[in-house]
Amino acid sequence: MTSKVVLYARQSTDIQQSISAQISALMDWNNKHLGAEVISKFTDELSGKNTDRPGFIEMKSFLKDTQADALLVWRYDRLARKLIDLVQFLDYCAHLGVKVISITESLSEENNSYAMDKFQISMLGAWAEYQRKVIKENQQIGFQQKYNEGRIVSSQVPYGYRWNEGEVIIDEFEAEIVRKIYDQYAQGLGYSRIADQLNDAGLLNRNDKKWVGARIQAILKNDFYIGQVTSKYGNKNRHDVPIISMNLFYTVQSLREAKQAHKKWVVRRFILRKKLICPYCGTVCTPQHTLNSDKTYYYYRCARTSSDGTSHCKGININASDVEKEVIQLINRFVHSDVTIEKIQRQLEKKNSSIARANQQKEKNLLQRQKLILLRYEKGEINDEQLSAALKNVRKRKQKLKFEPLIPENIIELLDSQLTIDKVPTLADFILYQEIIEKVLVNPKKEITAIYLTGIPYNILKKVDN
Template sequence: MDNLALAYYRVSSKRQGDRWSLVAQQEAVQKVARQRSYSIALECQDVKSGSSMDRSGLRKILAEVETGQYNYLLVWRLNRLTRSLADFLKMTAICQDNDTQIVSLMEPAQEDAIGRLQQQIYVMFGEWQLGVLKDNQKMAYQQKMNEGKLLSSSVPLGYEYVAGQAKVVAAESQIVQYIYAEYSLGRLGYRKLAECIHQKFDYALTPNGVAKILRNRVYTGVLENQYGRQANLFPRIIEDRQFEHVQRIRQSRQVTKKHASNEFLQHKVVCPVCGGSLTPTHMIRGHRQYDYWYCARSACSGIRINEADLLAQLDAHLMTLIDNHLRERLLEEIRQRSVMKPMVSQMIDQTKLFQQFETGELSSEELAEQLAQAKVIKQRVTTNQIAQKQLELKVRGLLSKLDQTGTEGLLAGLDIDHIEINGLKQVTGLFIQPVPKINLFKLGDVDT
């Protein structure tokens, strides 16, 4: 069948039983499915926060998607699927692999790469917009940490997540131990180590991945983060002494290394001359430090671009993108979403009431009653108008905040594939996952 669909509904808690309760989501989705002649084969739902992928309904849906028989995954809004851009990217990848299109009722998008990108921007924007959510998440994490539970189901190499616990995976822990042992000898760097692991274990790790493993204290059985220190969540894989030894080697090597300024730019900025990726460096003049990205290849005639300039250009481009694709859309949505259609038709014309009283159609008692009712309705209309205004103000406030603070947060949150600059040090392209072939800055011009 060509129109086989799955549907997914979610509310974050039982209390959220308002307009967009599970039933309302289901009704809206089913209605659209009927209109478009989609046949819904399976509906799943969760009463759980969208900040984690650990949801039974979602797991079931994704498992179904992976059978490859479905054309559509229907949701009321994308944020029902997830609140996290990272998780959304994972889901998009699964759906793309299986030719399943994610269809959101409230965020219609084209059925192509640009449409998927558009969806991604919606999720990204939502994620950023609801900074509150992050705070909630932090509180939930704190709570979990206090209870001695794992924060997330994604655990580092060497472990697997089993029902809230981290368990050692023997084969993987051997890789970790090998990395520590070899690095301790002080002969190999991250890149060489990554190659060795590939040969010896047939396991792919980037040099950066190796570095991450070497600085992750979790392997000593201690988890430290902003929420505190927990010694009972991860079993030990590496002895303290070896870990400290490795840290000393890393530090001694780092002295000569360039500092990492904006990590999200690492390996992302493409040299317009040789096509390699640019390396960060800095220069100190007087009391000021200037950050640059430059091509370190000796065979390349090279380029050097000021980091602040690079970021400013990226920011300007992204702002334009948001302006062109999102700002109006968001405001329009608020207008549409507002429950508060002015109930003018229902408003009782007071003059008419007095006329009816004069002609004897209404008794004085009835008049009083009708006038009182009219007053209540009038108040209700005003309250609703105020609520809508407030909502609109809030969104406008958010947008203007974006205008003031810029897009740095958004940039760091994007899964950047690469950034193109030209010989004149102009940023000409931003390419992100999962559509690395589409230049975000040329969205309007691209035709697919």
């Protein structure tokens, strides 16, 4: 039972998110999920120095002196900038029996779905990626708060309209383009074709930007154009300046649904999905198919061309089974060459012996620690309970020592098999090649120029001499 909680909020430099927004989110969350008594709140304002956090220091000593069950934060990054500091702090709280709950990051679904322990945090892996996520969601809370306070969010007024002193008015020039987009889609044109036509006609998007498929799609599904407004409480209201008729709008929606349903029909597994790079613009290629008389043709096409049109990249089309077959043959040749096998073995030995050395050192340190604990016990500095807890801790750490080969096991396993691929790849093929292939480069003549495999830091088509 969690009956007493402490709240902590910190303002940070990279986002506009007030302390009051964080605190009110924490209060709401507590009311909804715990219903616990809030015994104290601590906050830190924005300050020049990162280390200057009086609220945090006060909170730490408060937790030590007071019986609290949990500490609530908006995100773990409120508590520390560095992963190592965070882990240390979580240790501190675990020691005091205080659960640390991040109300927006529930990684663990077991036992307690909101508390995250340090092992899970280290599993988060790249701190950078964690931070990126944090920044994104923080922007969302800023937006949410503006919205709750009843302030107008300018992004509510879509293309085709203007916000004029508290009133929505039609922008005739833009509205004409919106109508054109709906008409063309109803006539059977796809998103990127419509974008192409507008760009070719010199009708640019706002800020003189070129049209892209995603923008066309967004316009085609926005019901603001038929007079719908989603209010701040999620209710639908109406405005009285629609641009598109209900009839046309719903025709377009059913067309879009029909096309999506058709897409789901294609079940071919493209093993080079997101791996093949367009030689013209460097974007990944995306799986495509066309129906020609009775036959379906499968190919990879530059994702930018596919979504945004040829005015963004002239694009490349590559026959799917041809390129797949060639890539697999090349990988097969690489994996089974004497040089590679020898190299893999040598690297493995080298890496493993260095890991073994490091592990030996760690083991030594653990033994040292164990000795120290026993010594303190003998001197009467710690009691029976503390002794057994400390020894258990040492054992746990010992179990965590692991060997990790440099060349990923999934590639080493390929040494035992000859690689081939059928015209229609199986699910096993798809999983295997998606995992081991990092990137495939082709030139404008559609010749394969480079293949990068996961965990191997060089192009396997380059002769490696050593």
